[in-house]
Amino acid sequence: MISSHLNFKNKHILVVGDVMLDRYWHGGTSRISPEAPVQVVKVSNVEDRPGGAANVALGLAKLGVRVSLVGVVGNDENATALENTLTEQGVECHFVTADNLPTITKLRVISRHQQLIRLDFEEREDSLSQNQAVADKVASLLPDSSAVIFSDYAKGCLADVQTLIQLSNAANVPSFIDPKGDDFSIYQGATLVKPNLVEFEAIVGKCADLKEIEKKGLELRQRFGWKALLVTRGEDGLVLLEDGKPSFSLATAAKEVFDVTGAGDTVVAVLTAVFTTSKRFADAVDYANQAAGYVVGKLGTASIAAETLEAIMFARSHSTNFGVLSPEELKEQIKLAQLNGEKIVFTNGCFDILHPGHVTYIKQAKALGDRLVVAVNTDASVKRLKGESRPINDLTHRMAVLEGIGAIDWVTWFDEDTPLEVIQQLTPDVLVKGGDYTIESIVGADHVLDNGGEVKVLTFVDGYSTTKIIEKANS
Structure with missing residues (x-):
């Protein structure tokens, strides 16, 4: 297992594939149309997100990877919207413009967190005339790349993917494939291919059990010369088959499945990024599985930041019912504790440099109930609140120190x-905040009170301050 501290800043990953614009119209529904028996949605918010291969690129950027993206777009406003959204997130776009095709756009109408309808705007071309232009861009970017991902949605950009794989192999750049279609021979010679179970069985036939998946997967991997094959099986987990090693299976990391949109994109993004660091497929698959479990609990094409992934892996390494737990795992433990009649106290903060004032406050908070939860701002959250020079200590360091305080039962982020x-x-029984707050001004107070809980304000111990400690150290 690689270190839980992920640093991809010196990695450059190239993503090539079918880029799309995912557009969301959000609004309320309160009446039925007089024209037809359908709901009327009053659109109050329009949101644009990268989709397809563009979502893979965005996922890598969120991890801190330098990303270059090659894809085909139309000569239209949606192409501009897609590029602007990606550029803002640090993705370097190298688009090929097709004047005869629109930018692929998927419009979803959302009301009350439910998707009501999806409208697709796209046209397909059997033989994409931009193939050579795509290959030229890929060839120019490969020498500076740590890995390449080919994200195939069967929309045409990867119609000549075999040529692109050969270019990658010639440049000694590992290639990771998110495949599509019923002909996997076009991916011959790739480093790793990642079909889901439906895509896999479309090639090899129905598999009765895990043993048959492994047998047919091994034959498929050998036939096409892949170093590894990863079959994702939804709620049944993942199966990794790599050259010269026994099969490696993982149960799914998902706790609650809210929306699977983009989960496959997250898997291939995290998988590739971790592999560039560890050079071990098993490590990469383990991290990718945890990342997928996180994003399926979010609405829409979600991504995961490196520090969030670190926190999840850190929590998992402390596998116990107490200590550091992810919010999803903690939710289950709190439900069990409350069913057992225990009162849950919740507080939060940055806790960058722990001092005696913090310890006294934490002991006072614990005295208000049976179990104490401390939620910690991630590094990105601290930077937004305190400035670029903070935090002094990273998230896993801060959580490890808090975990060692006897008064704290659970630490999350x-x-x-x-x-x-x-x-x-989590819906705790008691929400605690330190300082000169009024109950009405405390974030989350309404939720706790509405659910029958209490909100308390404690006074911090005078004379202690993280800011003053830092100033003294720098003087």
């Missing part, structure tokens, strides 16, 4: 500017 989302997820 949140990436947002406020803990509102994690408070709503």
Whole structure:
């Protein structure tokens, strides 16, 4: 297993494939149309997100990887919207423009967190005339790449993917394939191919059990010269078959499945990024499985940051019912504790440099109930709140120190500017905040009170401050 501290800043990954614009129209529904028996959605918010291969690129950028993206777009406003969204997130776009094709766009209408309808805007061309232009861009970017991902949605960009794989092999750049279609011979010579079970069985036939998946998968891998084959099986987990090693199976890491959109993109992005660091397929698959379990609990094409993935792996390595747990795992433990009649106390903070004032406050909070939860801002959240020079200690360091305080039962984390989302997820019995807050001004107070809980304000011990400690150290 590689270190839990992920650093991809010196990695450059090339993504090539079918790029799309995922557009979301959000709004409320309160009436039925007089024209037809359908709901009327009053659109209040329009959101654009990268989709397809563009979502893979975005996922890599969120991990801190330098990303170059090659794809085919139309000469239209949606292409501009897609490129602007990606560029803002640090993705380097190298698009080929096709004047005779629109930018592939998928419009989803969402109301009350439910998808009501999806409308697709696309035209297909049997033989994409831009193949040579795509190959030229790939050839120019490969020498500076740590790996290449070919994200195939069967929309035409990878119609000549075999040529692109040969270019990758000639440049000694490992290639990772997210495949499509019923002909996997076009991916011959790739480093790793990642079909889901439906795609896999479309090639090899129905598999009765894991043993048959392994047998047919081994034959397929050998036939096409892949170093590894990864079959993703949804709720049944993943199966890795690599050259010269026994099969490696993992149960799914998902706790709750809210939306599987983009889960495959997350798997291939994390898989490739981790492999560039560890050079071990098993490590890469393990991290990718945890990342997929995280994103399927989010609405839409979600991504995962490196520090969130680190926190998940750190929590898992402390496999116990107490200590550091992900919010999803903690939710289950809190439910069990509350069923047992235990009162759950919740507080939060950066806890960058732990001092006696913190310890006194934590002991006072614990005295208000039976179990104490401390939620910690992630590094990105701290930077937004405190500035680029903070935190002094990274998230896993801060959580490890808090875990060692006897008064704390559970430590978890949140990436947002406020803990509102994690408070709503956990619904503690007592919400505690230190300082000169009024109860009405405390984030999450309404939720706790509405669910029959209490909100308390504690006074911090005078004379202690993380900021003052830093200033003294720098003086």
